[in-house]
Amino acid sequence: MSGSSIFDQLRADRSTLKEVVEDGFPRPEHTRVIAVANQKGGVGKTSTVVNVAAALAEGGLHVLVVDADSQGNASTALGVEHDEEQASIYEVLVEGARVADVAVQTRFAETLWCVPSTIDVAAVEIELINASQRESRMRLALEEYLRDREEGGLPRLDYILIDCPPSLGIMTINAFVAAGEVLIPMQAEYYALEGLALLTRSVDRIAQIHNPDLTVSMIALTMFDKRTTLAKEVEAEVRTYFPAATLTTRIPRSVRVAEAPSFGSPVVFWDPRSTGAVAYKKLAREIATRGTRAAERHDDSTEA
Template sequence: MSSIFDQLQADHKILSEVAEGDFPRPTQTRVIAVANQKGGVGKTTTAVNVAAVLAQGGLEVLVIDADSQGNASTALGVGHRDGTISIYDVLVEGTPIRDVAVQTRFTPNLWCVPATIDVAAVEIELIDAERRESRMRMALREYLLGRREQGLPRLDYVLIDCPPSLGIMTINAFVAAGEVLIPMQAEYYALEGLALLTRSINRIAEIHNPVLGVSMIALTMFDKRTMLSRDVEAEVRNYFPEATMETRIPRSVRVAEAPSYGSPVVFWDPRSTGSVAYAKLAQEIAMHGVAHTMTEGET
């Protein structure tokens, strides 16, 4: 009984800190690509819920939906039907991010650049385009500079929800970012995928973005009752001791249900187990330190 009470007290403390805006502001805008080449690992769920908690904590947050499925847009309640201007227009047409970013209904300091089905054509549209790998970076730099010139609050976080593949959209995200957050399931195949992904990230860093690195790995859909989950966690912590987050995201029906209501679970059911876990993860990310950042004036 005491352990349950202790857990409830710890959960209440985390939620109180989020409500009070007790999150440190980074010294510069942190641009984080949330990526995994394997689908169904909680990548989008992690991106939108971490962003939501950071915004709840009083920080200025932008989510860039870079996946043609538009799941991050759906989860944030942002429309992305055919004809909606989206990240496709930013990369292909040169539309400024300021004309595309949508303020979410949850909190005025949480914004989203939506994705539409047109994003699936970016690979073809940019096949011969000049500097095609760095278009998101250039657009983001222009947006950050523009906010400063207009006297708007500096963005604290930009989270880019990448598609589950290493195509031109993901490469653009990696070139634009200073950090990579990898959500991964605690299963054997995820270990193989993690090794491949880190090699790809290192290769892109060598060619396009020397500040890029895997700064955080978050274990998702974690079942502490199984030996497999514990073994995989031990392996990940052994190879990535500094990057592996202490917070583990458990399997949760409420987390799975939330997108159907057009909301991150942290807004829809803030006291659920999944919500509290994401609040802890967001707090840990905020405290993790700024190993790699992108400044507003950086080229």
């Protein structure tokens, strides 16, 4: 990147940060439960979860991250212990533990919590194979947690973000049944288009069988390199087929975003003025604003 390009990027980042700080994050009328999913790994799914959650919490909103991936990367990125001794989403789904007893407050913000994952989560598929209500266990547990908070006089959660594993197994199905929305992070590359089509069909099937309110509400382009023709062509295709769902904010390739988890921190807190952190703050604000607009449209249609 040339010297002039670097200065242009710095100016753009400062302008975006100023805009985010001045406009703030609108609070949704109800708790938004968002499953963040992609059947292809390595697309920035977990980075999107933890950094959007961090930005929302930094903006004063109450956020819970559910790490539903046995790799536990979201837990690592949020600085939350997730060894074999730690209670996790496994105990919630398999042993009936309460989310209130498993959720851990992160060190970054009083309003940012995490239900960690451990290696035991890899066994959920087997443990629940013949269990009753096996597709609905996460939804029931989260509904109970929201009631627990209300009865305990705690602030209402504004967001629950579920980091799904990169497969369409029982854990991802649980996340889809629990959620009202699906956010799909995807790279701007050719194979990602095929994966996007398959995933949206899977979401539609889950919606028909288990959760009629479920929609693919948002698609976020990640690891975006605006210099390449391929990235621009893939973006144009996605916006053509999913014009309402595709978010305006694009997340660029960023070394700082990749480095942050090794320090047990989202990049939003670790290097808040880096280009990747600024992009995620902008993305979080766009997500929050979309939720407010959706609620307004719903109210208008109800009144009509």
